[in-house]
Amino acid sequence: MLPSVIRVIELRELTKRYGRRVAVDGLSVRVQPGVVTGFLGPNGSGKSTTMRMILGLDAPDRGEALIGGVPYPDLKWPLRTVGALLDAGAFHPGRSARAHLAALAASNDIPGSRVEQVLRIVGLSDAATRRAGTYSLGMRQRLGVAVALLGDPGVLLLDEPVNGLDPEGIRWIRDLLRGLAAEGRTVFVSSHLIAEMALTADRLVVIGRGRLLAETTVAELAAGDDSLEDAFFRLTSQATDYRGVGAS
Amino acid sequence: MNGYGFRQAARMERIKLGSVRSTWWLAIAAVVSMAAAGAGVGLGYRSHTPVATGAQILNNSLGGAIVAQLLLGALGVLMVTGEYGTGMIRSTFAAVPRRRIVVAAKAAVCGGAALTIGLVASFAGYLGGQLAIRGTAIPAASLGDGPILRAVLLTGVYLGATALIGVGIGTIVRHSGAAIGTLFGLMFVPMIVAGLFGESGIAVGRFVPLLMLLNSIAVTSPIPGLFAGWVSVLLMCGYAAAAILCGGLLLRHRDA
Ligand SMILES: Nc1ncnc2c1ncn2[C@@H]1O[C@H](COP(=O)(O)OP(=O)(O)OP(=O)(O)O)[C@@H](O)[C@H]1O
Ligand SMILES: [Mg+2]
Numbered sequence: 017m018l019p020s021v022i023r024v025i026e027l028r029e030l031t032k033r034y035g036r037r038v039a040v041d042g043l044s045v046r047v048q049p050g051v052v053t054g055f056l057g058p059n060g061s062g063k064s065t066t067m068r069m070i071l072g073l074d075a076p077d078r079g080e081a082l083i084g085g086v087p088y089p090d091l092k093w094p095l096r097t098v099g100a101l102l103d104a105g106a107f108h109p110g111r112s113a114r115a116h117l118a119a120l121a122a123s124n125d126i127p128g129s130r131v132e133q134v135l136r137i138v139g140l141s142d143a144a145t146r147r148a149g150t151y152s153l154g155m156r157q158r159l160g161v162a163v164a165l166l167g168d169p170g171v172l173l174l175d176e177p178v179n180g181l182d183p184e185g186i187r188w189i190r191d192l193l194r195g196l197a198a199e200g201r202t203v204f205v206s207s208h209l210i211a212e213m214a215l216t217a218d219r220l221v222v223i224g225r226g227r228l229l230a231e232t233t234v235a236e237l238a239a240g241d242d243s244l245e246d247a248f249f250r251l252t253s254q255a256t257d258y259r260g261v262g263a264s
Numbered sequence: 265m266n267g268y269g270f271r272q273a274a275r276m277e278r279i280k281l282g283s284v285r286s287t288w289w290l291a292i293a294a295v296v297s298m299a300a301a302g303a304g305v306g307l308g309y310r311s312h313t314p315v316a317t318g319a320q321i322l323n324n325s326l327g328g329a330i331v332a333q334l335l336l337g338a339l340g341v342l343m344v345t346g347e348y349g350t351g352m353i354r355s356t357f358a359a360v361p362r363r364r365i366v367v368a369a370k371a372a373v374c375g376g377a378a379l380t381i382g383l384v385a386s387f388a389g390y391l392g393g394q395l396a397i398r399g400t401a402i403p404a405a406s407l408g409d410g411p412i413l414r415a416v417l418l419t420g421v422y423l424g425a426t427a428l429i430g431v432g433i434g435t436i437v438r439h440s441g442a443a444i445g446t447l448f449g450l451m452f453v454p455m456i457v458a459g460l461f462g463e464s465g466i467a468v469g470r471f472v473p474l475l476m477l478l479n480s481i482a483v484t485s486p487i488p489g490l491f492a493g494w495v496s497v498l499l500m501c502g503y504a505a506a507a508i509l510c511g512g513l514l515l516r517h518r519d520a
Pocket of ligand 2 (some may be wrong): 061064065175
């Protein structure tokens, strides 16, 4: 395994605007290896945008995102350094899971045997020849997890991995992420489900309207308020854009 | 172990291209449409009086290239827009963040595949025409004959270049429908416009893809005023290079 310092994710003043809307606003965070770090925030708070910038998919307007001190596009073997699950659906629906994984493996000189291995880990071996477009939401999510694990990376970025998973799948993801962190990897996982994060994450990064609201631990956040949920609402109440009202 | 590069990206693109059905359907359709057009032309000439020449038969049997170019152009377009439409592009750029390497790999893989398909289709058109006139008084066109072989080969190369233009337009436009529309527009509209100028249209017409195909590339001797076949094909490759370069420049600053 790589020395742990090169597995740190560091965001420095990361800022992204879409037109006049500021999606991420001067976000500075260090995400450490060896623990699961939860990335929490209300809908539209900039979690996915931050993840895309870490992966070099969206260009920041200001600031930078570094993996072990290196911007993602400068990594020699990106998939072997960082594994990412963005949205469930970053694949061509007409291609089989096996071909999808084989293509990505080829791009980073990852041996073909690893494709079968990750298919087994996520439980898709039997469906591997089917076109991915025919998968259920949970199966797509599993394919996304397989892609993230493909290069056996020291850093994992997962955007809402439990989306669409059944209770058994949720527990599977939880154990998987905790196991990966215990091996000394950096695990950065976004969610708006505070209860789920309480069970999965050790550390928490909370944002609202693109700004850092708190960098804390689950234990710290829970102390003081009645529940973790209350604590989350207290933190984010001033920074929530999309809120429903009661139907009457 | 110096990190990924063109070789890795090209292997990825080869696996991707071969693992979607649309690739195979478009390839088969391109070959079949040329073979059918060739055979149709041959059959039509059987009862033609006075007896058609070998050159006439050849020129017309390669006419299926009008359809094949659209199919292979779509193949090139879909190689890029198929990824934008589905979100696959984010997986691709996460695996190979230096985007120009992705475009170069797509161009190389698509160009190689489309050139192969184009040559097979072109020979199929030729063969279709020749088989259909067997046993008639119409003289056979032999591939041993320089101008005949040249027309068949250049038509194949033209088809490969069309697919590359598709890759370029796909990279610029990113949306499948819009990109295929743009490509088809670029194939047909300039020809219609050149036609409006009548006789003097030839000065412009010799730069227009479809006119080059029908009057300079897929023929034994070009119509006066048009470039030699190989010049026309080079011009097509130039268009493809320009489109891909343009796409590559735009790609750099865009969010995926
Ligand atoms: N491509 C885009 N173009 C324009 N605006 C965008 C784009 N992507 C995101 N935004 C805006 O940026 C803000 C942050 O969005 P983002 O998707 O990062 O939020 P999120 O925290 O992931 O939300 P959720 O919990 O709903 O997934 C939102 O206001 C969104 O509308
Ligand atoms: Mg999101």
